[in-house]
Amino acid sequence: MNAKGMTMDPVLRAALDAVTDASGAGLAAAGRVESAMLDGGVATVVLTAPPDRAPDLDALKPKIEKALKKQKSIRKVRVVMTADRPAPAAAPRQPQPKAQAQAPKAARHVIAVAAGKGGVGKSAVAANLAVALARKGLTAGVLDADIYGPSIPRLFGVTDAKGLRKTGAGIEPLQAHGVKIVSMGFLLKPGQAAVWRGPMVQGAIRQFLNETDWGGADVLVIDMPPGTGDAQLAIAQAGGVDGAVIVCTPQDLALDDARKAMAMFEQTHVPLLGLIENMSVFVCPHCGGESEIFGRGGARAEAEALGLPFLGEIPLHIDLRRRSDEGRPVALDDGPLAQAFARAADQMLAAAETARKPAPEIRFE
């Protein structure tokens, strides 16, 4: 077990222990490793230290990369240094930096919508869930955590924003279709790409989460980028996130990727709230006939096997694609697609409420 009580891949553990810190202890043994995972030959290692020890960790980075790359099973190494938590064991405990420790929760429920794979409909689902929540009379927000490929501006039809304002209360979100939205897309010129290193991405997400004036929102939905990288780590480390909803399509490959995303959240202690199956059945726009192009029910079966709530099925329908491109989410309507999102939003809220409740305490008199 590592410092956080997780089982660490033995190959990673051995390689990390081959690198010693200033005290001469192996990194894993010294409790310097916040998390370490190996996925498809890519090793992601997160190290933490109090701010005054951060330079020590920076010096260790090349050594870690060299030690890990010696392993046949490791093709690429990503080392993420965080200096915003007290080191777990060996180092003397330091107070947490103020912004991190005292940041109030951004909303009553903060829910990340994620998937391992790109293009499964995370953004479309996140946007429509938020609209469905707003239509129920809740104050809803969307944080676009896809810094490199933000989709939220287009999905909400806000493609001509002139930046984001910061007032005394914090970053002022824009408002569209009754939802508060914040996106990197509002800070970039059309066609411009954010060329940032990982720690900058993490910083931007933390700022969007903790420094935006979400105005006491009921629910904040976070649209996650694909994969298991910097944004996922930022969300895990920022704290104040109720949990993650995993979007997957019924194909086996997408489910495999979904499993990787779930493993990542579990390793970083972000609870899984449930699974949503997107593109579960194709509804023909001409005859209304249904075809199960990618199969159906895979996510429900997976959720059952994992003991997680199944939050609903969203059909594959051209209206959803068309309306997403037009910037008018289909959840604004009253048709079957809007109803599917309304049901999924209810299920998601119920799962978030359940996740908040502490496990019942059994007392023996």
Ligand SMILES: Nc1ncnc2c1ncn2[C@@H]1O[C@H](COP(=O)(O)OP(=O)(O)OP(=O)(O)O)[C@@H](O)[C@H]1O
């Ligand atoms: N159920 C659906 N029916 C029809 N089109 C859909 C459906 N879900 C998503 N789409 C469309 O599929 C495309 C990809 O969706 P989206 O951008 O939401 O995926 P994503 O997982 O967020 O992608 P990325 O990984 O790039 O962030 C978009 O054009 C979207 O409108």
Ligand SMILES: [Mg+2]
């Ligand atoms: Mg997206």
